[in-house]
Amino acid sequence: MLLDTNWTLKWLTLCAQAMAGHRMELIELDRAIGDSDHGENMDRGFQAVLEKLAEAPPETPGAALKLAAMTLMSKVGGAAGPLYGTAFLRAATALGDATEIDSAAWAAALAAGRDGIVARGKAETGDKTMVDAWTPAVDAARAAVDAGAPDVLTILVAAAEAAEAGAAATDPLVARKGRASYLGERSAGHRDPGAASSALIFRAAVGAAA
């Protein structure tokens, strides 16, 4: 299997469903160490993505991700909007005009997305941000490709599992970037909302390929 435009559209649709379904959960995570808006923002943003996709259905995975990027940038706001926007934009750029994406290309696109987040947000691993979901996911995807995983689904599953583990691993951390950093030690003992939403996005990618 190769990832195509249909998969991309399905992925974004499942992302929107996941954000709607986990809206309160993400709000609740952000309430504990932030300002209670992450779930609302992600839900609003991905609903807007669906509307945009319906208005002008894109023809390539890259075009779909670029449209998603621009929409997230203009509809999410807060820290997550520009960060996810940049991630999707860099991934789209990495994919170029390709209509079908293989494992290696997808792993590279994810890495480009992660690099975009780091470039904008300057967070390092362990700072208790979405980077703590993305970097394990990128590493797992790359490792699977290096190990010769032929099937892109394997890559997607490896990335999703790593992202979920990475999100869970933010629980004990003290935040050093973003709003949660204002809490200092009090941020420990809570999951980072952006890492949690990232894990949902990686899991949706598996669902879209299933």
Place this chain on the structure above:
Amino acid sequence: MLLDTNWTLKWLTLCAQAMAGHRMELIELDRAIGDSDHGENMDRGFQAVLEKLAEAPPETPGAALKLAAMTLMSKVGGAAGPLYGTAFLRAATALGDATEIDSAAWAAALAAGRDGIVARGKAETGDKTMVDAWTPAVDAARAAVDAGAPDVLTILVAAAEAAEAGAAATDPLVARKGRASYLGERSAGHRDPGAASSALIFRAAVGAAA
């Protein structure tokens, strides 16, 4: 026994104690159908009366009541301040320079006090105000005098019992004067705070003579 200056001072002292002791109870009554200040105002007012009495001890019952009247007028505020102030002032005027007061004179002083409240506040019996404690007390005192009660203590007890019954009888009434009247039917089922504080004042008069 006749009522003298000592009795008057003791009465005002017991009034102050009663207001301090029932402060929260009067606040609570006023909270239900008013604005939660009656107990605080009465407590503040009678504490000030005690201070004034200590500064310049008056020589007659009338002078003591006049000092109390002026102090209540300037320290209680709200509806109760002018009404109690007027009542004490009219009673003081009725007593004149007398140093000893008999039953008939006391009953007349109470009636003058009640008339003062009615003159200022225009409330009728049954309007759910302090008048509903004062009028039965005045009537009971007059009736006891008319029945030939020789002892002023009998008068004081009759007045106190009537005031207490009158206050209790305000429970089911719908207020037609004062702040509680804004509640309309919702004022029924609560005791009028001013009637309750009046009953305390009449009861203190008994204590001072005991």
Place this chain on the structure above:
Amino acid sequence: MKKLINDPRSVVGESVAGFGLAHADLVSVNADPAFITRKDAPVAGKVGLLSGGGSGHEPLHAGFVGRGMLDAAVPGAVFTSPTPDQILPATMAVDSGAGVVHIVKNYTGDVLNFETAGELAEAEGIRVRTVLVNDDVAVEDSLYTAGRRGVAGTLLVEKIAGAAAERGDDLDTVAGIGERVNLNVRTMGVALSACTVPHAGTPSFDLAGDEIEIGIGIHGEPGRHRIAMENADGITDRLLEPVLSDLKIEAGEQVLLFVNGMGGTPLSELYIVYRRAAQVLVDHGAVVARSLVGNYVTALEMQGCSISVLRLNDELTALWDAPVHTAALRWGA
């Protein structure tokens, strides 16, 4: 009860002292008995304008002392009308010989205390005229009540009568204009939560999480009735309806729309109410010529608002627009 206070008994004194420090350019504060006057009082030849009442409604009244509005404010204890021994010296302090107008909200306590103070002032040779404010349509004015309460409309009376006094109108004219404002303004309020009087320590009434009180005053008293929570537009319609029907606003009339916060409601919500109220007025054919939105006549930290509508005419509009320089209301100066 959590409040930024030191002691329930020192709340008014310390707050007024802080007010005096923060606005020393505008006002003088007399600590005991407590009253606040315009820095330059008495203003030669000018009618003095004095208002007062229980504390807990800030910025009313002290926040409206200054050029073009009040000459003096007399604060009582929280929700307790002030006493004649405060009102009298404040009246004397702002009388330049032209007389003093007392603006009194219609509550038994306020009426009685101002009545006595007025008599005492007259005995001192000061001419006093009283303007009684009773703009609250929640309360029926009948034999069976103490009459309508004075609520948010008080600010409009103070501003407009203040402008009349400032331009040099005489005692009767200033009082007459104040009365005219009162006759042409109606208000209705809602509470989403109670407030806590400092010395009481518990909320002034108990309200379930899905209930609101319609027809509340500004003393934390319960309202006329309790209903299930509704959305902002529904509540706005409910408040505005009796205001408009009582005021008999007709198509083409110019009005001032005043959405007043009770203290604990965010400004953003007041603007949501304002939006609907303005729409309803326009649908009604009225012209919203002036507006005011904010927490001006409050009940401590109560959540809720009131809506006031004032029927304007050219003179009232001009007096509303006239310069005012107070701590809480300022323009053109």
Place this chain on the structure above:
Amino acid sequence: MKKLINDPRSVVGESVAGFGLAHADLVSVNADPAFITRKDAPVAGKVGLLSGGGSGHEPLHAGFVGRGMLDAAVPGAVFTSPTPDQILPATMAVDSGAGVVHIVKNYTGDVLNFETAGELAEAEGIRVRTVLVNDDVAVEDSLYTAGRRGVAGTLLVEKIAGAAAERGDDLDTVAGIGERVNLNVRTMGVALSACTVPHAGTPSFDLAGDEIEIGIGIHGEPGRHRIAMENADGITDRLLEPVLSDLKIEAGEQVLLFVNGMGGTPLSELYIVYRRAAQVLVDHGAVVARSLVGNYVTALEMQGCSISVLRLNDELTALWDAPVHTAALRWGA
């Protein structure tokens, strides 16, 4: 959750619409994308001043649009920074060719969104300078945080930079003055209660009846630490100490003292805090030359306050005193 709203998702849109209706003489409102501009924008030859951020802090920022202060305000969703597609057209709408200063509170989201908008504006040929406000001493500015937050000091930056722009200063000068204000103001806040974000529906944190949060920001986030309730003087001392020591105020220096309410605290309590803070400053040898007390930079209906101290010099004082005519701050005009 009881709020005067219709739908959590329409809160900002309806509130801004109401604001536009109530202040049609001052501002124009663009509904989609949402931004508010000065009625007469762009003002020929004048540097444009734009600020924005999440909603829920009203009157910040829209309440400060007008002569002598902001040319544009860009409201995001509640507690969510606005997006470049709002900031860019607002920037274009207020650029007269003299360039635009963006006043940005230091939060990751605000910084990133304004950064992108600034780049896009530059690409359109508009010169943009950014003033980052980070006055909150509760947060240490270190490698281990996102840096200090911008809180109530933002108002002071907007007022003073606004006066500089109004008198005709050029882009770099206006931005430089804004930065100077930021360098000379420090703030510290306390919450007595949380606030409830409309779309979240539950209070932003849970606080026992006898606890308060010290070192809070303006987004309903918990503070640096939680302590048992204290009286107003104790809390004031606690807030003021880090402000003064960080700012290194010395005897004889002139300061502006700003006691800001978080939205749900009565004005009377803010004056109690002001009273103590002014006393402490005087004891410290400082001269409280200017003051501001009120609910200006809020966190919805949160109870609590912040204390800001700004070190003044003759120029800053003159710019503070310069005329301003906005919905929420007005004098001399």
